[in-house]
Amino acid sequence: MNPWALEIQHVSKQFPDGTYALQNIEWGVKEGETMALIGESGSGKTTFLRLLNRLIEPTTGTVVIQGEPASAQDPIQLRRRLGYVPQDGGLFPHWTIRQNVCLVPHLLGWTLEQQLERVDMLLPLMNLNPSQIAERYPIELSGGQRQRVAVARALAADQPIVLLDEPFGALDPLTRHDLQDQFLSLQARLQKTMVLVTHDMSEAFRLGDRITILKEGCIQQVGTPHQILHAPATPYVHLLVQHYHAHRG
Amino acid sequence: MNTDRIRQRTRRISRGIVVGLLGLLYALSLPVWASDTIVVGSKNFMESRLLAEMFAQLIEARTELTVTRRLGLAGTQVCFEALKTGGIDLYPEYTGTGLVTILGEPPMHDRVSVLNRVRTEFLHRWNIWWLAPLGFENSYALALRRDRAQSLGLRTISDLVRVAPHMKAGFGYEFIQREDGLAGLKKSYGLQFQEVIGMQQTLKYQATDKGEVDLLDVYTTDGRLAVYDFVVLKDDRQFFPPYEAAALVRGEILKRHPELGRVISLLTNAIDPTRMRELNLRIQEQGEPVPQVAHSALRALNLVADNHVQPAASTESRDSILSYMWTTRSNLALRTGEHLGLSGLGLFLGILVAIPLGLALERWRRGAEAIIRIIGMLQTIPSIALLAFMIPIFGVGALPAIMALWMYSLFPILRNTYSGLRDAAPNVVETGRALGMTEWQILRTIRLPLAAPTIMAGIRTSAIWTVGTATLAAFIGAGGLGVPIVAGLQLADVNLILSGALPATVLALSVDGLLSRVEQWARPRGLEPVR
Numbered sequence: 063m064n065p066w067a068l069e070i071q072h073v074s075k076q077f078p079d080g081t082y083a084l085q086n087i088e089w090g091v092k093e094g095e096t097m098a099l100i101g102e103s104g105s106g107k108t109t110f111l112r113l114l115n116r117l118i119e120p121t122t123g124t125v126v127i128q129g130e131p132a133s134a135q136d137p138i139q140l141r142r143r144l145g146y147v148p149q150d151g152g153l154f155p156h157w158t159i160r161q162n163v164c165l166v167p168h169l170l171g172w173t174l175e176q177q178l179e180r181v182d183m184l185l186p187l188m189n190l191n192p193s194q195i196a197e198r199y200p201i202e203l204s205g206g207q208r209q210r211v212a213v214a215r216a217l218a219a220d221q222p223i224v225l226l227d228e229p230f231g232a233l234d235p236l237t238r239h240d241l242q243d244q245f246l247s248l249q250a251r252l253q254k255t256m257v258l259v260t261h262d263m264s265e266a267f268r269l270g271d272r273i274t275i276l277k278e279g280c281i282q283q284v285g286t287p288h289q290i291l292h293a294p295a296t297p298y299v300h301l302l303v304q305h306y307h308a309h310r311g
Numbered sequence: 312m313n314t315d316r317i318r319q320r321t322r323r324i325s326r327g328i329v330v331g332l333l334g335l336l337y338a339l340s341l342p343v344w345a346s347d348t349i350v351v352g353s354k355n356f357m358e359s360r361l362l363a364e365m366f367a368q369l370i371e372a373r374t375e376l377t378v379t380r381r382l383g384l385a386g387t388q389v390c391f392e393a394l395k396t397g398g399i400d401l402y403p404e405y406t407g408t409g410l411v412t413i414l415g416e417p418p419m420h421d422r423v424s425v426l427n428r429v430r431t432e433f434l435h436r437w438n439i440w441w442l443a444p445l446g447f448e449n450s451y452a453l454a455l456r457r458d459r460a461q462s463l464g465l466r467t468i469s470d471l472v473r474v475a476p477h478m479k480a481g482f483g484y485e486f487i488q489r490e491d492g493l494a495g496l497k498k499s500y501g502l503q504f505q506e507v508i509g510m511q512q513t514l515k516y517q518a519t520d521k522g523e524v525d526l527l528d529v530y531t532t533d534g535r536l537a538v539y540d541f542v543v544l545k546d547d548r549q550f551f552p553p554y555e556a557a558a559l560v561r562g563e564i565l566k567r568h569p570e571l572g573r574v575i576s577l578l579t580n581a582i583d584p585t586r587m588r589e590l591n592l593r594i595q596e597q598g599e600p601v602p603q604v605a606h607s608a609l610r611a612l613n614l615v616a617d618n619h620v621q622p623a624a625s626t627e628s629r630d631s632i633l634s635y636m637w638t639t640r641s642n643l644a645l646r647t648g649e650h651l652g653l654s655g656l657g658l659f660l661g662i663l664v665a666i667p668l669g670l671a672l673e674r675w676r677r678g679a680e681a682i683i684r685i686i687g688m689l690q691t692i693p694s695i696a697l698l699a700f701m702i703p704i705f706g707v708g709a710l711p712a713i714m715a716l717w718m719y720s721l722f723p724i725l726r727n728t729y730s731g732l733r734d735a736a737p738n739v740v741e742t743g744r745a746l747g748m749t750e751w752q753i754l755r756t757i758r759l760p761l762a763a764p765t766i767m768a769g770i771r772t773s774a775i776w777t778v779g780t781a782t783l784a785a786f787i788g789a790g791g792l793g794v795p796i797v798a799g800l801q802l803a804d805v806n807l808i809l810s811g812a813l814p815a816t817v818l819a820l821s822v823d824g825l826l827s828r829v830e831q832w833a834r835p836r837g838l839e840p841v842r
């Protein structure tokens with residue numbers, strides 16, 4: 063059986079203006095694995111994620127989702143199976159938190175009771191109090207709370223695969239650490255396939271089963287935290303690791 | 312869910328709109344359809360109104376027919392188009408105008424040959440009849456104050472050639488345009504003026520008082536010639552063609568109602584120039600209402616019974632504006648109702664077309680800008696011109712006015728719908744797509760609600776514009792608050808003008824206020840924090 067939940071074969075992406083955002087990518091994530099995707103700003107991380115849910119089509123190569131080429135799948139159905147947390151959260155400003163979280167369940171036709179139950183279960187996982195915020199609008203939440211709601215929304219329909227674009231970007235270190243813990247215990251229970259974009263090495267090491275390091279649209283190394291730390295494949299990875307050690311003091 | 316609420320709301324709105332539309336259509340369309348109704352029209356100056364009113368009262372008094380009045384149509388073109396297309400059945404016209412303006416032929420100078428010529432041609436081309444002339448001519452003439460004329464020694468237009476280069480002429484717009492007006496006059500006499508100022512007919516006499524202009528074009532039956540002590544310069548080269556007044560009637564209606572021709576013919580040669588000037592004077596200077604003067608003229612001819620018309624207690628237009636408006640309140644209420652009906656229907660149709668079009672263009676963006684620009688060009692057609700273009704297609708009355716208002720209302724709504732939908736929070740749209748919403752779901756639950764305030768702002772702009780423009784509907788006989796304004800302009804009667812202008816302003820302000828409320832309400836919650 064195909065071990066890959068997500069697979070990218072020979073993919074390059076060139077934007078119409080000529081920018082090469084990704085070049086010749088060979089890559090895969092196993093079922094139930096958390097893959098951290100790390101790289102500096104503009105290295106192509108967001109483009110990478112958006113290839114997976116067909117918001118972007120590759121210029122060359124194939125994206126395979128759960129064993130089937132993405133291009134052969136109906137994009138609407140495909141996207142409903144992939145949870146997605148966009149980089150800016152992307153909450154609907156005119157919908158309440160409850161409505162936002164229940165977006166995909168609603169699209170899938172769940173009953174109202176099922177939806178409410180789901181909200182009451184998910185928000186506490188994200189350290190949010192449903193009775194306090196469920197009926198508020200996004201603008202009435204703090205930036206960090208909004209990010210957590212966006213994560214809850216990506217998990218709402220129990221999608222087997224979740225793509226997260228810097229979900230903990232705007233949080234203070236304590237809350238961030240807290241949520242990373244939540245994320246780990248959640249992951250231990252749910253065993254979802256996750257792709258988590260971050261630009262923070264320690265977050266990548268903490269949360270990722272494996273780590274993909276991206277630079278200027280090219281993969282530098284894919285490996286477990288151990289492999290990255292002890293056998294950096296390129297000078298760039300070496301530099302990152304050094305930097306990481308220096309900051310940990 | 313949110314979507315249910317929106318759906319419910321939309322349903323409520325559309326039901327309300329449909330009910331309103333049906334009501335308005337019903338109210339606007341009734342009188343014109345009854346088959347034994349005669350529609351009498353007139354141009355937008357007092358003599359034309361008076362003659363039309365006399366026709367109308369005569370028909371009412373001496374036949375079983377019902378009369379609808381569409382008085383004050385804007386100029387010869389509008390009136391005649393309306394007659395050709397059946398928007399009106401008859402109106403008073405002048406033979407010279409028929410020859411030169413309508414037939415586009417060179418002026419002739421003999422009364423009888425002009426009449427024969429227009430009779431033959433009108434009958435042949437359009438089956439329209441010139442009934443027997445009423446007994447007076449209302450020609451163009453040039454006139455100036457007696458003291459000026461005497462000190463300059465002017466008696467004929469030829470005398471004028473010498474002094475004209477030092478004179479300012481105040482001429483009506485139609486006169487300036489017409490071949491048998493200024494242009495021909497210049498050619499025929501070789502006249503050159505220091506300056507020609509285009510002026511509204513009724514304001515001209517006052518302007519000579521202040522010495523702003525020296526010379527006017529006048530109608531020979533104008534009552535004010537006597538009041539302001541003007542002398543008419545003799546047309547020594549017989550340039551101005553004869554303008555005999557007569558009723559112009561559609562052949563079909565004469566065939567269907569022969570009694571109509573008989574009744575109007577009672578006025579043949581019944582009004583001599585002195586009498587006409589005197590009647591005009593009563594309206595122009597003494598502020599007597601047109602129906603009352605018409606009635607007393609008919610009574611003097613023994614054509615109607617004494618008790619026939621209730622000479623409406625002379626609306627004292629010399630009162631203060633408020634008490635004047637109070638005495639005419641029922642009429643004003645009617646006009647306000649018409650006004651709201653016209654602008655409301657125009658706006659409603661605008662919404663009905665512009666919003667779906669905006670939705671379609673958002674889907675088909677390649678052609679969007681071009682189409683929006685074309686619709687935008689409609690906006691730049693001057694309102695009066697647009698109204699005039701409508702007449703050959705829709706006749707006169709409410710329909711062409713509504714169509715014109717409709718065309719005006721399209722652009723702001725279309726523009727705002729399109730750009731509101733296109734620019735609605737792009738990141739949110741993208742997220743919706745990423746989470747598996749179809750484009751239709753995105754449109755319905757993201758783009759539309761987020762664009763609603765922008766769309767409402769467009770509707771509001773259109774509404775104010777429409778309410779403002781609807782005053783011009785009076786020019787094509789569609790009623791509305793423009794009626795007192797137009798009539799007031801002709802009479803230089805400030806109270807009359809204000810009695811239309813004030814309610815129109817109040818109306819525009821209240822519509823604006825109301826719609827700003829609706830705009831607030833259409834704004835989805837969550838776009839700003841609760842304070």
Ligand SMILES: Nc1ncnc2c1ncn2[C@@H]1O[C@H](COP(=O)(O)OP(=O)(O)OP(=O)(O)O)[C@@H](O)[C@H]1O
Pocket residue numbers: 077078079081082083101102103104105106107108109110149261
């Ligand atoms: N639609 C587009 N058209 C042209 N170029 C694009 C487009 N989207 C992204 N790019 C370019 O592709 C490159 C990768 O962009 P991407 O958004 O994937 O970076 P990123 O790694 O997510 O950066 P960040 O950490 O700042 O979010 C950048 O150089 C960007 O300018």
Ligand SMILES: [Mg+2]
Pocket residue numbers: 107108109149227
């Ligand atoms: Mg990014």
